[in-house]
Amino acid sequence: MKIKILFYVFFITILISGFILSGFTSKEVIKQNNSNGIKLPDNPIEGRFVFEQKGCINCHAINGSGGKKAKDLGEKVFFGNDYNLIADMWNHSSKMLKLMEENNISKEEFNAKEFRSLRLFLYDLRYLGKNGNIKSGKKLFVKMGCTHCHSVGNEKTNKIRLDKTGIYASPVYLAQTMWNHAIKMQTVQKSSNIKVPIFKDDEFSDLSSYIRAVSVYKSKNLKYMTPGNPVIGKKLFSDKGCFFCHNEKHIGPDLTKIDLNKSVTEIAGMMWNHSLEMEPAMQKFKIAMPAFKGNEMADLISYLYFSNKQQVNGSADIGRKILSEKGCINCHVSGNPYKAAESKLIGPFNSEDEFFSDLWNHLPLMQKNLYFKNKSLPRLLPSDIKSLYLYFNRERKK
Numbered sequence: 513m514k515i516k517i518l519f520y521v522f523f524i525t526i527l528i529s530g531f532i533l534s535g536f537t538s539k540e541v542i543k544q545n546n547s548n549g550i551k552l553p554d555n556p557i558e559g560r561f562v563f564e565q566k567g568c569i570n571c572h573a574i575n576g577s578g579g580k581k582a583k584d585l586g587e588k589v590f591f592g593n594d595y596n597l598i599a600d601m602w603n604h605s606s607k608m609l610k611l612m613e614e615n616n617i618s619k620e621e622f623n624a625k626e627f628r629s630l631r632l633f634l635y636d637l638r639y640l641g642k643n644g645n646i647k648s649g650k651k652l653f654v655k656m657g658c659t660h661c662h663s664v665g666n667e668k669t670n671k672i673r674l675d676k677t678g679i680y681a682s683p684v685y686l687a688q689t690m691w692n693h694a695i696k697m698q699t700v701q702k703s704s705n706i707k708v709p710i711f712k713d714d715e716f717s718d719l720s721s722y723i724r725a726v727s728v729y730k731s732k733n734l735k736y737m738t739p740g741n742p743v744i745g746k747k748l749f750s751d752k753g754c755f756f757c758h759n760e761k762h763i764g765p766d767l768t769k770i771d772l773n774k775s776v777t778e779i780a781g782m783m784w785n786h787s788l789e790m791e792p793a794m795q796k797f798k799i800a801m802p803a804f805k806g807n808e809m810a811d812l813i814s815y816l817y818f819s820n821k822q823q824v825n826g827s828a829d830i831g832r833k834i835l836s837e838k839g840c841i842n843c844h845v846s847g848n849p850y851k852a853a854e855s856k857l858i859g860p861f862n863s864e865d866e867f868f869s870d871l872w873n874h875l876p877l878m879q880k881n882l883y884f885k886n887k888s889l890p891r892l893l894p895s896d897i898k899s900l901y902l903y904f905n906r907e908r909k910k
């Protein structure tokens with residue numbers, strides 16, 4: 513089993529979209545809360561170790577690498593908010609636990625930190641996106657009019673060559689370089705009556721894959737970016753003037769409110785598309801077009817992604833009702849045979865993840881002692897879990 517797991521580790525390490533996923537952290541950056549109270553991670557992908565250590569990978573693959581007994585979790589689009597993942601795991605736990613038993617896989621317990629890492633990692637998969645498609649990239653290169661001014665590969669022309677861009681494995685690098693040249697490019701485009709390309713979906717990935725595939729540089733020299741550090745990204749959001757327009761002057765929309773449940777390259781595409789409209793506003797306020805270097809664009813976009821959370825509704829009152837509706841109260845009363853704490857004495861929890869890991873850890877006990885007999889485990893919606901959490905964390909009279 514060890515060998516098998518190592519094999520998977522290898523895959524997950526090199527897996528996605530030209531990012532280097534091996535450990536990157538920035539120790540000098542202190543974890544901090546952003547304005548809407550979200551604790552930003554500074555290494556969202558560190559949870560891939562938890563995914564492996566806790567044996568999830570024995571049954572679930574990620575984008576094709578890993579076990580095939582259950583759903584590929586790379587395909588599941590959105591574990592965006594704190595409550596989705598635990599609700600999903602909870603609602604599938606009967607099947608999961610049964611399969612674990614049949615396959616002699618021990619059910620691992622979580623602590624809050626591990627659960628948080630896991631959750632952020634699975635959430636990050638949507639952001640990392642899929643690898644680009646070379647064929648579509650080739651078509652796009654022509655269709656988007658890049659060939660008017662550029663060439664790449666062995667073609668002999670006087671056009672501006674893009675081979676250098678092909679050294680970079682990450683499509684964000686292409687987006688970043690284009691962004692830095694946006695004004696120049698768009699000026700030439702307008703003056704020569706060429707339509708400025710608009711990006712949608714993962715077109716940056718496709719284009720980047722194509723450029724990389726035909727670039728004259730050998731692929732073993734590929735340079736990688738890291739997927740982005742939201743904590744650094746938050747600082748860039750102010751430093752590069754985004755905060756000024758989007759939060760201070762409200763010239764652009766509040767980016768925590770628009771749908772950014774998208775991959776990094778899709779978001780890069782949105783930024784590119786709005787670079788056209790930004791220009792007049794920038795002139796008016798005498799702001800220079802921000803330029804990006806190193807890993808900055810990935811850092812910035814990962815900040816946008818992680819601060820853009822869908823809200824889940826819930827209330828402590830509903831939570832109290834759910835305790836009886838879902839049968840929790842059968843055990844969580846005083847004098848119960850399981851020595852479970854009385855519900856009104858449970859909590860408060862330091863974090864949602866502490867609560868989630870407690871819920872997950874006592875699932876087998878619940879299934880065995882109560883529901884396996886004649887009832888099935890009650891389904892919990894993300895909003896139910898939020899309500900329970902709010903109830904356990906309600907203000908108490910001293």
Ligand code: HEC
Nearest residue numbers: 566567568570571581582583600601604607608611612617
């Ligand atoms: C013994 C096999 C097994 C293991 C180990 C396992 N799962 Fe599952 N998991 C399943 C099965 C079976 C389902 C339900 C059927 C399906 O959706 O494929 C499921 C469903 C899920 C779902 C819901 C998927 C959906 O479509 O909504 C999530 C999320 C999930 N598992 C996460 C995890 C995590 C995280 C771990 C590691 C802690 C884990 N699983 C470990 C077998 C397993």
Ligand code: HEC
Nearest residue numbers: 656657658660661676677689690693696697700701706709
């Ligand atoms: C109308 C001409 C024109 C079109 C069309 C055009 N570009 Fe450019 N591109 C430029 C100019 C001009 C520069 C700036 C070169 C410089 O600064 O030296 C540039 C620079 C770039 C760079 C940076 C090159 C480097 O090595 O620093 C990239 C990458 C790039 N373009 C990609 C694209 C892609 C992809 C397309 C198609 C979606 C495209 N361009 C369409 C004119 C164009």
Ligand code: HEC
Nearest residue numbers: 752753754757763764765770782783786789790793794802
């Ligand atoms: C000069 C003001 C200004 C600055 C500076 C600015 N933006 Fe914007 N931004 C806007 C405006 C205006 C829009 C809405 C334009 C539109 O609807 O396309 C917008 C839209 C966006 C969108 C959403 C586009 C869409 O498709 O909905 C994103 C993402 C974005 N900006 C990111 C950024 C980031 C990141 C920065 C910092 C690098 C930044 N913006 C800097 C003015 C600005």
Ligand code: HEC
Nearest residue numbers: 838839840843850851852853858870874877878881882900
């Ligand atoms: C079969 C009995 C049983 C049922 C049903 C049950 N629990 Fe528990 N619960 C326990 C026991 C026993 C513990 C003590 C921890 C342990 O041994 O796993 C516990 C612990 C907990 C804890 C951690 C308490 C702490 O002090 O940290 C929470 C939170 C919790 N349960 C919530 C729930 C919720 C919510 C439900 C209903 C969806 C529920 N439980 C249903 C038996 C049960």
